[in-house]
């Protein structure tokens with residue numbers, strides 16, 4: 542098996558496994574649990590509404606502080622229906638277009654029946670529009686991130702600085718989304734109720750996708766319109 546497929550730990554209790562079957566073990570926690578897919582490390586904040594939740598981080602990168610080290614294309618090797626939410630920020634664009642459906646099917650698999658996925662990706666239409674309208678160059682800086690300047694090239698192909706530093710291609714971007722294409726991908730994956738959320742970031746799209754009609758508690762938590 543690949544080293545990256547080893548589950549490193551759950552809630553600071555390192556669990557090493559040599560058997561792919563061990564991925565199927567359920568995560569035993571009390572209270573709601575969010576799986577942060579492609580989270581990088583826990584210093585990167587997730588949405589405030591998860592502040593009292595159990596937070597498990599899954600990432601392919603063995604050098605981060607992931608609780609579960611796994612390629613997210615293999616989420617279906619985890620136990621079914623164990624998470625209340627998936628949080629996935631700036632990760633879905635790291636898969637080839639045809640692999641996105643496998644990753645989203647994995648989200649659907651690990652979520653409880655009333656679970657939801659929260660997704661953030663670069664807004665390719667917003668970036669392209671800005672690029673054309675301003676006449677900027679492809680290597681020009683689009684915005685400043687906490688890690689440094691982000692160019693148009695970085696948004697399209699992945700953060701060049703990080704790809705160069707690590708030498709690994711899982712930091713490269715392999716696909717991109719518009720609001721409509723993200724919504725369609727989530728619907729095709731079986732999410733029955735999908736919202737494209739208002740984003741304060743002009744170069745990002747946020748989406749909330751539910752397997753079934755959101756509960757009153759979820760509507761209140763996420764500030765959704767009544768359905």
Ligand SMILES: C[S@@+](CC[C@H](N)C(=O)[O-])C[C@H]1O[C@@H](n2cnc3c(N)ncnc32)[C@H](O)[C@@H]1O
Pocket residue numbers: 578579580581582585599600601602611612613614629630631632635711712
């Ligand atoms: C741009 S970082 C996003 C980090 C964080 N979620 C954020 O919003 O800043 C992309 C993350 O996706 C992870 N990643 C890339 N390919 C992956 C894969 N196949 N499975 C799981 N994680 C992956 C990378 O290791 C990295 O931590």
